[in-house]
Amino acid sequence: MAKSNKPAIWALFAGGGTLSALVAPMMIFITGIGIPMGWLSADMMSYQRVLAFLQHPLGALVFFIVVFLSLWHAAHRLYVSLHDLGIPKGILPRLICYGGAAVGTLMAIVYLLRVWLF
Amino acid sequence: MNHRKEYLRKHSKTWWLSKSFYTRYMLREVSSFFIGVYMFVVLVGLMRLSEGEAAYNAFLLALQGPWSILFHITAFLLICFHAISWFNVTPQAMPLYLGDKPVPGAFIIGAHYAAWFVASAVVFLFAAGGV
Numbered sequence: 001m002a003k004s005n006k007p008a009i010w011a012l013f014a015g016g017g018t019l020s021a022l023v024a025p026m027m028i029f030i031t032g033i034g035i036p037m038g039w040l041s042a043d044m045m046s047y048q049r050v051l052a053f054l055q056h057p058l059g060a061l062v063f064f065i066v067v068f069l070s071l072w073h074a075a076h077r078l079y080v081s082l083h084d085l086g087i088p089k090g091i092l093p094r095l096i097c098y099g100g101a102a103v104g105t106l107m108a109i110v111y112l113l114r115v116w117l118f
Numbered sequence: 119m120n121h122r123k124e125y126l127r128k129h130s131k132t133w134w135l136s137k138s139f140y141t142r143y144m145l146r147e148v149s150s151f152f153i154g155v156y157m158f159v160v161l162v163g164l165m166r167l168s169e170g171e172a173a174y175n176a177f178l179l180a181l182q183g184p185w186s187i188l189f190h191i192t193a194f195l196l197i198c199f200h201a202i203s204w205f206n207v208t209p210q211a212m213p214l215y216l217g218d219k220p221v222p223g224a225f226i227i228g229a230h231y232a233a234w235f236v237a238s239a240v241v242f243l244f245a246a247g248g249v
Contacts, residue, residue, distance in 0.1 A: 014211070017200075017204055018204065018230075020153050020197070020200075021197070021200060021201035021204045021205070021234070022201070022233055022234050022237040022238075023237050023238075023241055024153060024156065024197050025194060025197050025198050025201060025234075025238065026237070026238040026241040026242055027156075027160075027241060028156055028190055028193050028194045028197060029194055030241070030242065030245050031160070031163075031181070031190075032156070032159075032181065032186065032187065032189070032190025032191075032193065032194070033187065033190050033191060033194060035178075035181070036181045036182040036186065036187055036190075037187065040246075041246075042178070043247075044245045044246055044247070045178065045245070047167070047171045047174045047175065049247075050163075050167060050174075051167060054164070054167070063164075067157050067160060067161065070153055070154070070157050071154060071157050073150065073153070074150040074151065074153045074154030074157070075154065077147060077150035078147075078150055078151055078154065081144075081147040081148075081150070084134065084143075084144065084147065100154070101154075104154075104157060104158060104161055107161045107164070107165065108161060108164065111161070111164045111165050111167070111168045112164070114168035115164070115167060115168045118168075
C-alpha cells in the first residue's frame, strides 16, 4: 500500500480542532476581552503570574501543545479552504500556510527557551 | 500525460454568499484563520514576556486598544461558532460503538459540550488563581 502523510496530518488537524474548540474560547475571552475591558482583574495576566506559569514544566508543555495544535489545525484548514476562495493549490500557498505554522512553532520553542533560561 | 483540454466552469468568487448553507460553511473555515491569528497574538505576548516586564506591560496595554478588542470579539464569536459546528459533526467523524450498538450522536455531542464547559472552567479557574 502506498504510504501517505495524510493520516498524520489529519490527526494533528483533528486534535487541533478539538483542543482549540475546547480551550481557545475562554482563552480569547480572558486575554482579549475580559481583562482589556476591565471585567476581569489584570492580575490574572500579570507579568509575574504568566512568567511563573510558563517557567513551570507543565505550564510550558500545556502552552506549547495548545499553540502547536491550534496553529497546525488552522494552517491545514486554511490551505484546504483556499480552493473554495478560488486560489489554486500549489507550493506557494502551502509555504504560506504550513510555513506560517512552522514559524509559529519555532517562535513558541525559542521564546519558551528564552523564558526558561532567564 | 493529459492532452485533452478540460472544460473548467467559471465560478463566481462570491459563490458562498448565494446560500446560507454555503455562507455558514465559509464562516466556519474563516474561523480557523482567526484562531491562527490569535495564536500569533499569544506568541507575540510570549516574545514580549521574554523581553522583560516593561515590554510585556506595553503588550498588555496594546491589547486594550479598540481594534484589538474588536478583533478578539470577532475571533471569540467565530471560534464559538467553530466549536458548535465541530461538536455537531463528531458523531459522523468518529462513530462509536458499545459492542455492536452505536452510541447515539446526541450523546457524543453532549459529551463534547460537557468537556467544553469543564475545559472553560479549568482555564478560567486556573487564570483566576483558584487551582
